[in-house]
Amino acid sequence: MVDLLPQDTLLFHHVEARAREHFHRAGVREIRTPLLESTQLFSRSIGDATDVVGKEMYTFLDRSDRSCSLRPEGTASVVRAAIQHGLLSQGPQRLWYGGPMFRYERPQAGRLRQFHQIGLEFLGFAEARSDVEVIAIAWDLLTDLGLCDLTLELNTLGSPQDRERYRSELVAFLQGHRDQLDPDSQDRLSRNPLRILDSKHPQTQALLADSPTLEAALDPASRDRFAHVQAGLQALEIPFRLNPRLVRGLDYYSHTAFEITSTQLGAQATVCGGGRYDGLVEQLGGSATPAIGWALGLERLVLLLAQASSTPATALAPDLYVVNRGEAAQAEALKLSRSLRQLGLHVELDVGGSAFGKQLKRADRCGAPWAAVLGEDELAERVLQLKPLRGQHQTDGNLPLDDIARLVAILRP
Numbered sequence: 001m002v003d004l005l006p007q008d009t010l011l012f013h014h015v016e017a018r019a020r021e022h023f024h025r026a027g028v029r030e031i032r033t034p035l036l037e038s039t040q041l042f043s044r045s046i047g048d049a050t051d052v053v054g055k056e057m058y059t060f061l062d063r064s065d066r067s068c069s070l071r072p073e074g075t076a077s078v079v080r081a082a083i084q085h086g087l088l089s090q091g092p093q094r095l096w097y098g099g100p101m102f103r104y105e106r107p108q109a110g111r112l113r114q115f116h117q118i119g120l121e122f123l124g125f126a127e128a129r130s131d132v133e134v135i136a137i138a139w140d141l142l143t144d145l146g147l148c149d150l151t152l153e154l155n156t157l158g159s160p161q162d163r164e165r166y167r168s169e170l171v172a173f174l175q176g177h178r179d180q181l182d183p184d185s186q187d188r189l190s191r192n193p194l195r196i197l198d199s200k201h202p203q204t205q206a207l208l209a210d211s212p213t214l215e216a217a218l219d220p221a222s223r224d225r226f227a228h229v230q231a232g233l234q235a236l237e238i239p240f241r242l243n244p245r246l247v248r249g250l251d252y253y254s255h256t257a258f259e260i261t262s263t264q265l266g267a268q269a270t271v272c273g274g275g276r277y278d279g280l281v282e283q284l285g286g287s288a289t290p291a292i293g294w295a296l297g298l299e300r301l302v303l304l305l306a307q308a309s310s311t312p313a314t315a316l317a318p319d320l321y322v323v324n325r326g327e328a329a330q331a332e333a334l335k336l337s338r339s340l341r342q343l344g345l346h347v348e349l350d351v352g353g354s355a356f357g358k359q360l361k362r363a364d365r366c367g368a369p370w371a372a373v374l375g376e377d378e379l380a381e382r383v384l385q386l387k388p389l390r391g392q393h394q395t396d397g398n399l400p401l402d403d404i405a406r407l408v409a410i411l412r413p
Contacts (some may be wrong), residue, residue: 002112002114019346036069045252046073051337056132072100077097079123083285136233154229156215157254158214161219167193181196182204198246254279317348321350325376326379334349372385378398378401
């Protein structure tokens with residue numbers, strides 16, 4: 001678990017603001033759920049046989065000896081809240097959430113034990129076009145953020161009946177080659193055999209090349225549904241690659257499963273993942289409700305943005321840095337800064353009282369395009385010096401201190 005320092009939170013805020021904008025355009029409303037839930041919620045939804053529940057959750061007894069867990073993902077909590085508060089009786093729900101999640105796993109670049117997610121959940125939508133819409137929202141958000149080298153990987157897990165047929169065939173095949181499986185896959189064979197398809201072990205991957213495929217186990221209705229999802233993505237000109245080994249890590253998925261990956265950091269990394277989970281609401285005590293959603297990890301996304309040419313550092317810089325010195329000038333600079341902020345401008349006021357040269361260096365480092373210099377001489381003449389810091393601006397130099405409208409017109413052309 002790490003601290004997010006100011007330079008990190010700037011990028012987090014940028015991503016969150018863009019996400020809010022995209023969700024607002026699509027009629028998606030925010031929901032906020034507790035960090036702490038009953039352990040049973042996750043064991044019932046995610047599945048006892050998954051690595052998340054079996055190995056990675058932060059679980060403990062509270063003072064009343066109730067088993068509690070820090071949430072390892074957001075979907076189960078959103079579904080629990082929708083059932084508990086009767087949201088589903090009000091019709092289909094388009095919801096999004098954001099915040100910290102917790103998993104006890106090996107920390108690495110973009111993967112921490114406390115990490116942050118933004119997720120979207122469509123509850124009550126059964127049609128294939130709803131799958132297309134949620135994927136399109138994720139794709140458009142990531143491309144708007146400036147990510148490049150994105151790949152949409154797509155698969156169908158079929159219906160529960162399809163998956164049960166396939167599970168039997170896969171287990172029979174793998175049991176005959178058990179000694180060729182890596183230790184992790186041998187353990188999963190009895191607990192969660194579909195997760196073996198996601199193994200990164202070279203020998204297991206080579207063995208899986210000859211294994212039965214889920215596609216062969218699909219019934220006609222599942223095939224037709226997946227064809228409609230692909231046709232919808234093609235109509236929106238969203239490129240995708242079919243990946244029959246994509247299964248996702250949680251038990252509640254069915255039909256469409258997808259991941260959006262990037263090679264921007266070198267090795268392929270999943271930025272966003274999700275899928276359909278039609279049985280989860282009923283499994284958690286609600287009425288049968290179709291649903292689909294996705295989540296993206298902010299830490300990994302911020303790593304990508306920090307390396308991208310579109311990193312929004314200048315967009316997050318203040319509009320103006322106010323350099324000031326002298327008791328009366330400092331008081332006037334405080335009033336000026338507040339007035340400009342009330343007009344919606346991002347203004348950083350230097351309160352260090354150091355020499356003008358040091359203040360101007362700080363102004364340049366913060367990325368502001370302009371610095372306003374106000375000292376005792378300027379105050380006596382009721383003017384301020386406006387200095388361009390990025391080289392592309394032109395100004396008359398001194399501006400009347402009381403002509404706020406003219407200053408705003410320059411700062412916000």
